[in-house]
Amino acid sequence: MLREIDHIEIEASDGEEMAEFLKKLGYEELRQTEHHGTSYELQPGDGDGPIFEIHTVEGEEVPGINHIAFAVEDIEDATENLKNQDIDQVSDPYHVEKTGRTITNFRDPDGRRFQIVSDED
Structure with missing residues (x-):
């Protein structure tokens, strides 16, 4: 039923700063969307591994992992x-x-x- 992990959403105190941190670790930005304000989607430089979806916390949210998503057909x-x-x-x-x-x-x-x-x- 479940395939590989599609993405892991992380709520960060500063989404842009977290995206830049992941780039320093070799991740590459796939795209930015307007999901949750501004959301950054990054994948490992070699393309092998799940996407991290990063956004800045809003309202009552706290920094941390929001969810893990699995791909399905x-x-x-x-x-x-x-x-x-x-x-x-x-x-x-x-x-x-x-x-x-x-x-x-x-x-x-x-x-x-x-x-x-x-x-x-």
């Missing part, structure tokens, strides 16, 4: 499978215009948020 089927497995708080799939991804959110037993994502429309 068929998000409708994968979502139904999560629901059938009695996973907590499985949302219905929805499209996020600003990132071009369709996502389903769900929670682990301790309440941490995870996602499954598809770049397919």
